[in-house]
Amino acid sequence: MSKPLVLVTADVKSIDGFNWHATISTYLQAVLKGADAIPMILPALGADLDIDAALDNVDGVLVTGSRSNVNPQLYGQEPTEANGPYDPDRDATTLPLIKRAVERGVPVFAICRGMQEMNVAFGGTLLTEVQEIAGRKDHRPPTSDSQDERFRIAHTVEIHSGGPLETVLGEEPFEVNSLHRQAVGELGKGLVIEAKAEDGTIEAMTIKDAPGYVMATQWHPEYWVMTDGPSKKLFSAFGDAVRTYRQKRLAL
Numbered sequence: 593m594s595k596p597l598v599l600v601t602a603d604v605k606s607i608d609g610f611n612w613h614a615t616i617s618t619y620l621q622a623v624l625k626g627a628d629a630i631p632m633i634l635p636a637l638g639a640d641l642d643i644d645a646a647l648d649n650v651d652g653v654l655v656t657g658s659r660s661n662v663n664p665q666l667y668g669q670e671p672t673e674a675n676g677p678y679d680p681d682r683d684a685t686t687l688p689l690i691k692r693a694v695e696r697g698v699p700v701f702a703i704c705r706g707m708q709e710m711n712v713a714f715g716g717t718l719l720t721e722v723q724e725i726a727g728r729k730d731h732r733p734p735t736s737d738s739q740d741e742r743f744r745i746a747h748t749v750e751i752h753s754g755g756p757l758e759t760v761l762g763e764e765p766f767e768v769n770s771l772h773r774q775a776v777g778e779l780g781k782g783l784v785i786e787a788k789a790e791d792g793t794i795e796a797m798t799i800k801d802a803p804g805y806v807m808a809t810q811w812h813p814e815y816w817v818m819t820d821g822p823s824k825k826l827f828s829a830f831g832d833a834v835r836t837y838r839q840k841r842l843a844l
């Protein structure tokens with residue numbers, strides 16, 4: 593069978609006076625090598641993009657992380673300069689993309705900002721500056737020029753029993769990296785917690801009764817996908833889901 597195609601979401605970056613639609617190559621490499629699929633960057637063209645037409649031709653969606661934050665207006669709060677940077681074109685693309693992909697049963701894997709977007713897309717809220725909330729730990733990366741250092745293993749995650757994450761990774765707690773200052777607050781409609789950090793931060797989610805595979809992690813399995821067991825298993829499970837979806841899609 594030919595290789596499955598996976599849409600990878602893009603950030604909008606201003607470079608040399610132009611808007612570029614880009615993502616970090618570790619996400620693309622993880623789709624290519626960890627899921628054995630072809631990554632295709634979906635530009636953040638918002639309402640100009642026909643999301644259903646894009647989804648008609650693919651087998652999965654990877655919603656990437658990003659330093660920008662989801663605009664709080666999208667979950668009923670006020671934007672502030674301190675809470676930024678924002679990326680309105682990305683928000684206008686990823687929120688409808690996630691919603692439609694989940695509704696249609698297209699496999700979705702959402703990472704970090706991607707998981708936060710999934711929660712907002714289904715009506716949930718986000719907490720901001722988690723490190724300032726009583727009882728919470730600092731989930732931000734260290735300041736370093738070394739990405740290996742920034743994506744270092746940072747804390748333990750405990751898996752909720754009986755869910756799809758336990759099916760993929762087993763029941764034992766495991767270690768993850770951590771590069772965020774926001775976190776899931778009130779859960780969106782249908783969202784189910786799959787894992788938490790020791791300080792109660794929601795670390796993984798799926799969606800109850802979704803017609804297709806859905807997984808979201810607050811940590812970054814793409815970064816260590818070639819060397820870390822749980823990261824490998826997560827991308828391999830996503831790859832299996834997109835291959836199964838492709839078989840069905842091409843048989844129609």
Ligand SMILES: N[C@@H](CCC(=O)NCCCC(=O)O)C(=O)O
Nearest residue numbers: 657658659660704705772773774
């Ligand atoms: N901005 C949000 C989402 C965090 C996220 O996706 N982080 C990826 C950052 C990658 C990097 O810093 O290189 C938040 O802060 O919670």
